[in-house]
Amino acid sequence: MTHNPDFKDGAAYIGGEFVPIGEAKISVLDWGFTRSDAVYDVVHVKDGRFFRLDDHLARFERSMARRRIELAEDRQALKDILVRCVQLAGLTDSYVAMVASRGRPRVKGSRKPSDCANHLVAYAIPWIDVIPLEVQERGAKLLISDHPRVADEAVDPTVKNYQWSDLTSGLFDANDEGFDTAVLCDGRGMVTEGPGFNVFAVIGGGLVTPERGCLHGITRQSVIDICGKEGIVCRAGDLPRADLETAEEVFLCTTAGGIMPIAQVGERVIEAGAPGPVTRRVMASYTAMHEDAAYVTFVDTPTRFAAAE
Numbered sequence: 001m002t003h004n005p006d007f008k009d010g011a012a013y014i015g016g017e018f019v020p021i022g023e024a025k026i027s028v029l030d031w032g033f034t035r036s037d038a039v040y041d042v043v044h045v046k047d048g049r050f051f052r053l054d055d056h057l058a059r060f061e062r063s064m065a066r067r068r069i070e071l072a073e074d075r076q077a078l079k080d081i082l083v084r085c086v087q088l089a090g091l092t093d094s095y096v097a098m099v100a101s102r103g104r105p106r107v108k109g110s111r112k113p114s115d116c117a118n119h120l121v122a123y124a125i126p127w128i129d130v131i132p133l134e135v136q137e138r139g140a141k142l143l144i145s146d147h148p149r150v151a152d153e154a155v156d157p158t159v160k161n162y163q164w165s166d167l168t169s170g171l172f173d174a175n176d177e178g179f180d181t182a183v184l185c186d187g188r189g190m191v192t193e194g195p196g197f198n199v200f201a202v203i204g205g206g207l208v209t210p211e212r213g214c215l216h217g218i219t220r221q222s223v224i225d226i227c228g229k230e231g232i233v234c235r236a237g238d239l240p241r242a243d244l245e246t247a248e249e250v251f252l253c254t255t256a257g258g259i260m261p262i263a264q265v266g267e268r269v270i271e272a273g274a275p276g277p278v279t280r281r282v283m284a285s286y287t288a289m290h291e292d293a294a295y296v297t298f299v300d301t302p303t304r305f306a307a308a309e
């Protein structure tokens with residue numbers, strides 16, 4: 001092992017410096033903390049390769065533009081920082097996050113967002129799953145929460161953000177009732193998404209995923225791409241709660257977990273099993289995509305990086 005053991009729990013970039021993850025701290029006066037006024041993105045590294053890195057960076061840039069947050073770092077600088085975090089941590093499988101925070105006002109006492117010094121925090125930590133692996137293996141139990149998702153006219157869910165109070169309420173609902181996780185519906189009774197993932201339902205042999213009220217996940221896009229290539233019918237549009245309740249198969253998807261099969265929706269056990277046949281097909285293609293040069297960016301190993309220094 002040639003990387004610094006201080007970075008064994010992860011490496012962060014903050015205030016222009018690389019530090020062990022435990023030393024990465026922000027001010028309690030940062031608006032990213034006091035107002036959730038930040039945007040972020042998460043990309044994964046699997047077997048030493050970033051997956052769809054440019055797609056994540058493009059979404060991060062769109063999120064920043066929508067929230068009028070500007071960083072000093074351009075896309076190449078950002079890429080170099082993320083790579084360096086992974087290398088310092090010496091990780092081949094990693095959860096890699098980039099956060100653009102509003103920061104603190106440069107003018108004392110100012111309430112104007114435009115007075116704030118926006119800044120970047122990035123980090124690489126060992127891989128984590130949004131739903132624990134053992135739960136994914138048996139198939140998760142999914143509650144359709146009665147807690148509504150915040151209206152997309154109020155908080156744009158296509159901007160990846162930290163407004164999670166409704167999603168957290170959904171998680172409490174689920175856990176209190178013995179479920180693993182939850183999805184939330186909008187005011188129209190349409191399924192949106194859950195705490196950290198998008199939703200797909202198999203209906204009449206084809207896939208349906210919500211279009212409104214949710215983040216347009218990169219993993220969701222991968223599933224849509226897989227369907228296009230393999231001739232599986234896939235529709236992005238309204239998914240009424242009742243259709244999820246009766247779907248032939250259901251799976252969730254996210255960067256930190258991939259394709260996650262559902263065994264039970266509410267009290268109904270999915271007869272096709274978890275994973276069912278369509279879900280299995282998507283899972284196999286998603287795994288194969290990680291070998292496709294079109295989607296991956298190699299990270300030099302820590303050893304090679306140290307040798308080059």
Ligand SMILES: Cc1ncc(COP(=O)(O)O)c(C=O)c1O
Nearest residue numbers: 196197198215217218219254255
């Ligand atoms: C609310 C929400 N929806 C969906 C997703 C899935 O997005 P992606 O596939 O880009 O990870 C995430 C990921 O963290 C999320 O936080």
